[in-house]
Amino acid sequence: MDTSNEVKEQEKYRKKVKEINQNKIQKYTMLTMGCQLNENDSEKLCGMLEQMGYQRTNNQKEADLALFNTCCVRENAEDKLFGKLGELKRLKEEKGIIIAIGGCMMQEKHITDKIKESYPFVDILFGTHTLHKFPENLYKVLEEKKKLEDIIDIDGKIYEGLPIKRDSNIKASVTIMNGCNNFCSYCIVPYVRGRERSRKPRDVINEVRELARRGYQEITLLGQNVNSYLRVERERGMELEAYEGVNSFATLLKAINKIEGIERIRFVSPHPKDFTDDVMEAIASCDKVCKLVHLPLQSGNSKVLKEMNRNYTKEQYLTLVETMKAKIPDLTLSTDIIVGFPGETDEEFEDTLDVVRKVKFEQVYMFIYSRRVGTPGDKMENQIPEEHKHNRFNKLKALVESQIEENNQKYVGSVQRVLVEGESKNNKELLTGRTDSNKVVIFEASRELIGKVIDLKIVSEHMWYLKGEIEI
Ligand code: SAH
Ligand code: SF4
Ligand code: F3S
Numbered sequence: 001m002d003t004s005n006e007v008k009e010q011e012k013y014r015k016k017v018k019e020i021n022q023n024k025i026q027k028y029t030m031l032t033m034g035c036q037l038n039e040n041d042s043e044k045l046c047g048m049l050e051q052m053g054y055q056r057t058n059n060q061k062e063a064d065l066a067l068f069n070t071c072c073v074r075e076n077a078e079d080k081l082f083g084k085l086g087e088l089k090r091l092k093e094e095k096g097i098i099i100a101i102g103g104c105m106m107q108e109k110h111i112t113d114k115i116k117e118s119y120p121f122v123d124i125l126f127g128t129h130t131l132h133k134f135p136e137n138l139y140k141v142l143e144e145k146k147k148l149e150d151i152i153d154i155d156g157k158i159y160e161g162l163p164i165k166r167d168s169n170i171k172a173s174v175t176i177m178n179g180c181n182n183f184c185s186y187c188i189v190p191y192v193r194g195r196e197r198s199r200k201p202r203d204v205i206n207e208v209r210e211l212a213r214r215g216y217q218e219i220t221l222l223g224q225n226v227n228s229y230l231r232v233e234r235e236r237g238m239e240l241e242a243y244e245g246v247n248s249f250a251t252l253l254k255a256i257n258k259i260e261g262i263e264r265i266r267f268v269s270p271h272p273k274d275f276t277d278d279v280m281e282a283i284a285s286c287d288k289v290c291k292l293v294h295l296p297l298q299s300g301n302s303k304v305l306k307e308m309n310r311n312y313t314k315e316q317y318l319t320l321v322e323t324m325k326a327k328i329p330d331l332t333l334s335t336d337i338i339v340g341f342p343g344e345t346d347e348e349f350e351d352t353l354d355v356v357r358k359v360k361f362e363q364v365y366m367f368i369y370s371r372r373v374g375t376p377g378d379k380m381e382n383q384i385p386e387e388h389k390h391n392r393f394n395k396l397k398a399l400v401e402s403q404i405e406e407n408n409q410k411y412v413g414s415v416q417r418v419l420v421e422g423e424s425k426n427n428k429e430l431l432t433g434r435t436d437s438n439k440v441v442i443f444e445a446s447r448e449l450i451g452k453v454i455d456l457k458i459v460s461e462h463m464w465y466l467k468g469e470i471e472i
Contacts, residue, residue, distance in 0.1 A: 003159050006132065010048075010162075013135035017052040020142045026064040027057040031084065034071025036268060037222050038103060040173045041131055042069045045102070047163030048134050060091065065098040065138075070105035072188050074370040077105065085119045092121045098141060100124035102131060106151055107192035110373055125149045128193055129156025155179060155194035160203050170421055170451045172216045176204050176252065177223035181232070182271065184298070185309045185376040186341060186369060189224055198223075198230045201246035205255055212261035217419055217451060219256065220266040227270040227279050250278035257286035263453050264419060264436070265289045269296055269336075272320055273311040280327045291328055292362060292437045295321070296336040300355030301348040304341055309376075314351055321359050332437040334363035339396055340389030341369045342380035349392050353399055360407060362437050364400045368393050401463070408439075408461035416441065418456045418468065420449045435466075443468040 028049055032042040045067060046056065057063055066088055071077045081101070091097045099122045105111050106127045115122055123141045126134065130150045137150050158178065166172055177198040180190045208219055223229065229249040233240060240247055244255040249270075256265055265288045270279070272295055283289050295317075299305050302313040312320075325331050337352060356364065368389045371378045418433035418441050425432070430442050431449065433456075442465050443456055456468030 001157050003132075003157050004161070006157075007159055007161050010132060010135045013139045014048065014052050014163075017135055017139050017142065020139070021053055023053060026052075026054045027059075027062050028054045028065040028067055029057060029060055029063045030067045030069070032069045033077045033080065034069070034073065034104065036173055036220065037175060037178075037224070038069055038071055039167070040175050040222060041103070041128075043164050043166050043173075044131065044162045045069065045134060046165040050165050051163050052135060052138070060088075063091075063097060065100065066091075068099075068101045068103070070101060070103035072105040072108055072111070072192060072372070074367065074372075076370075078111065081105065082114075082119075085115070085122065089119070089121060098123050098138070100126070100134075100138070102126040102128075102134070104128055104189070104192040107153070108188075108373065112149070112151065120147075123147055125151060127151035129154065131156075132159040132162055155197060158197060158199055160199070168421075169214070170216065170419070171218040171220070172211045173220045173222050174204060174207050174211070175199070175222045176226060176229055180224035181228075182225060182311075183309060185307060185380075186338060186372065187377075188372040188375055191374055193224065196225065196228065196232050198233055200241060201230075201243040201252060201255070202241060204252065205244055205246070205259070208256050208259055208262065212259050215261070215451070217262065217453065218264040218266065219262055220268065221252070221256075222268060224269065225271045225274065226267045227274045227276070231274075248278065250276070250282040253279070253282040253286055253289055257282075257288050262288060266292070266438075268294050270294070272296070272317055275320055275324070277327075280324055284328045290436045290438070291330045292332045292334060293324065293328075294334045294336075295324075297352070297355060297359075298336060298338050299341060299344070299348075300352035301344070302351075304344050304348050304351075307343060307380075308338075308341060314355060318355065318358060330436075332362040333359060334365070334438070335359075335361050336365045336367065337396065338367050338369050339392040340384040342377055342384065343382040344384060344392075349395075353396065356396070356399055356403070360403055361400070362407065362439070363404075364396075366393060366396055366400065405461075405463060408463070408466065411435075411439065411458045411466050412461055413458065415455050415457050415471065416466075416468070417453055418443075419453050420445070420451065422450050423447075432465075440465040441468040442466070443470065445470050 124137050129152050179194040179196045181196045183190050227249045246252050246255050416435045420433040424430040424442050433441050457471045458466045458468050460467045
């Protein structure tokens, strides 16, 4: 589906906005919630804004425009947004700041209804499928001085060639597919992001080539289910343009591995049920692909997994981990876990702890189950009381932390390849970087090393980071 005309059309609006602002520099704030996909979308929104003559600021008081890119995967994001909107009311009254809210939460009708009722001063509401039209929407609001809502409930198309202002000049994210077809019963994402659709191999590869040309060292491929890249297109028998032999996730990894200049390739998230042998083989054989695989477990109990609609059992997950460990030398794993899914008993939760004990993850992202309106999980009657959920969360957290402490020991004395990312946030005298397994390493070295991959000897471990030294 060719969308180049629609993208060109937006170029006109970018110019028009600049004209309305009489080429005077305007300031904007941007608050991004949610996952890396949302962060990548925000980089595109920032790209559009900067081309319209806007400059980013962290000071809300001096901003002419406040932009929010929202997430709705768990409840806490809602409280955060409403809190911020309350704070903005005064700025709206005093200086007429433009307020725009986009992203996943805007695809939920009960949320947009609440905003329109309780925060009627918000200017633009836009959803996940109309992000590319932000310049047009902003133009209309500035020109007509009216409120505007641009939210559609059909699967958005893929828009190539939008401007982008990236957060880093060392690491870059590249979204390879949008949407999700899995409908895990707790999850809102398929409802707010639509069905799975992949970008063309040519577009993905050319984006990575351009990033390599501009000196980027690390690429993270993004999607809700990356290992089903091009699956829907293959299943529907859609004609795929032959490009560098790419027709699946495994072949995409191989093609990107060949791009000169890129040092590291990461990807999030694969789904355990789709982790095929060709993907394992590609990870093992591609030298640039990091050997840390994020493999979301969600629960370690087969009955809970069935209720979650995850399509694998505890045993299948453990077997997959064994197979991967056998096929991929130096493999490390991270995961996502939800505690307190409806109906989960104490014994069933023990299975989650059991898998964590067995797999020894490098990192575990832990979440308390949050009811999402419109999902099957929300309609289940056997919801777990908050107190039980918190107790389980604390139990899991204690186990994970003790494992991380133990696991960190294996680094002490070893030499690690580290991508140097910049100054350490807490101590500007020190530099910070990451290992292949995504561990933070802090060390003393010349700033000239920023953006390079270097060897560091690990001298001590500190729970959430390692200390390193340059070996002479
Ligand atoms: N597509 C990715 C994850 C998307 S959401 C995947 O399948 O791995 C990121 C994480 O948020 C999920 O892995 C899950 O652990 C968590 N999550 C999703 N819905 C949730 C809910 N309703 N309550 C609590 N955590 C949830
Ligand atoms: Fe949500 Fe499941 Fe899709 Fe991940 S795979 S986005 S958890 S529905
Ligand atoms: Fe949140 Fe949307 Fe990502 S709901 S987790 S920002 S896809």
